[in-house]
Amino acid sequence: MGDDTRDRGNEGAGAGGTGDDRVAAARTGADPLHVPVMLDRIVDLLAPALDRPGAVFVDGTLGLGGHSEAILAACPNARLVGVDRDTTALERSAARLAPYADRVHLVHAVYSEIPRALDEAGAAEADAVLLDLGVSSPQLDETDRGFAYAHDAPLDMRMDRTQPLTAAEVVNTYPVSELTRVLRAYGEERFASRVARAIERRRAQGPIESTRELAELVRDAIPAATRRTGGHPAKRTFQGLRIEVNAELSILERTLPAALSRLAVGGRIAVLSYHSLEDRLTKKAFAALATDTTPADLPVPLPDRQPELRLLTRGAELPTDEENERNPRAQSARLRAAERVRPAR
Numbered sequence: 495m496g497d498d499t500r501d502r503g504n505e506g507a508g509a510g511g512t513g514d515d516r517v518a519a520a521r522t523g524a525d526p527l528h529v530p531v532m533l534d535r536i537v538d539l540l541a542p543a544l545d546r547p548g549a550v551f552v553d554g555t556l557g558l559g560g561h562s563e564a565i566l567a568a569c570p571n572a573r574l575v576g577v578d579r580d581t582t583a584l585e586r587s588a589a590r591l592a593p594y595a596d597r598v599h600l601v602h603a604v605y606s607e608i609p610r611a612l613d614e615a616g617a618a619e620a621d622a623v624l625l626d627l628g629v630s631s632p633q634l635d636e637t638d639r640g641f642a643y644a645h646d647a648p649l650d651m652r653m654d655r656t657q658p659l660t661a662a663e664v665v666n667t668y669p670v671s672e673l674t675r676v677l678r679a680y681g682e683e684r685f686a687s688r689v690a691r692a693i694e695r696r697r698a699q700g701p702i703e704s705t706r707e708l709a710e711l712v713r714d715a716i717p718a719a720t721r722r723t724g725g726h727p728a729k730r731t732f733q734g735l736r737i738e739v740n741a742e743l744s745i746l747e748r749t750l751p752a753a754l755s756r757l758a759v760g761g762r763i764a765v766l767s768y769h770s771l772e773d774r775l776t777k778k779a780f781a782a783l784a785t786d787t788t789p790a791d792l793p794v795p796l797p798d799r800q801p802e803l804r805l806l807t808r809g810a811e812l813p814t815d816e817e818n819e820r821n822p823r824a825q826s827a828r829l830r831a832a833e834r835v836r837p838a839r
Contacts, residue, residue: 529824536766543762547571549569552577553576557580559586566594574597576598576600577605601614604654609756624763625749625763627746640661646706649703652740662702670691678734680743693711712727743772762832767828773828780805783801783803784805786799788800806832
């Protein structure tokens with residue numbers, strides 16, 4: 495999502511220092527490459543559901559394991575089912591979480607496949623679930639992944655590099671109408687049609703292959719007055735392409751009910767979003783299960799229409815000013831959390 499990103503870990507975190515040392519460094523910002531977003535708040539929200547022996551914590555977007563490491567350190571009774579679609583992230587998180595290996599089960603999967611991951615781990619339910627959405631800092635900072643307009647790289651943007659669809663294919667083969675839809679719906683780009691037509695003109699001369707070429711093309715397509723404000727002119731286009739390549743919103747739409755269906759009574763779920771599209775889906779899913787659906791004309795509430803969830807956050811919580819100063823990539827984060835209070839219908 496351009497600069498709307500979060501950091502889930504640090505490549506070198508598996509070596510040097512204890513897990514507690516690394517968690518402490520992450521909290522203070524002493525480890526500048528590893529600052530998991532809203533770390534203490536996530537632990538505070540999820541730890542109460544993980545105090546029983548054998549409690550299951552699902553990190554549906556494991557990344558490099560920063561949040562998971564903190565949960566495992568704070569909750570000695572918990573075991574982790576870690577899910578990620580990025581095989582490189584799984585390899586690195588395995589090294590990071592090696593001190594807790596007897597409590598860790600990692601699965602290569604998209605987060606909508608949380609039920610399958612639980613089945614593979616032999617767990618009927620999850621006691622806590624975390625979804626830290628968007629692109630991770632390692633993905634953003636590894637220039638060959640093609641997520642960032644700040645670096646010149648091949649147009650890739652795949653979180654799972656085993657999938658075939660890349661940003662280059664979207665840019666060079668989608669009809670103008672489809673490109674416009676992607677940029678408008680997923681990038682929230684108000685000049686989507688102008689950008690799409692500019693792409694069409696450029697690709698008629700040959701394929702657009704690099705992030706720099708695309709970023710410059712987009713900048714030139716955006717009106718000069720607009721370019722002066724709101725950050726890099728290409729950020730919305732890159733967000734839209736990345737969401738399309740990785741089917742992020744459609745996967746999230748499937749993930750939320752799938753994860754909630756396997757959340758134990760008393761279990762808790764936390765979702766970190768980084769733009770309004772993700773946060774809107776999360777808000778809607780939580781609200782639907784946190785509402786008494788007894789018909790208004792009935793005099794008493796119906797037991798089977800009572801809320802299944804209790805909201806743990808008032809609206810979407812934001813990072814503190816201190817955290818934003820320490821970790822600029824947290825600035826767009828929005829956190830929502832809920833607790834299951836009744837069995838799923």
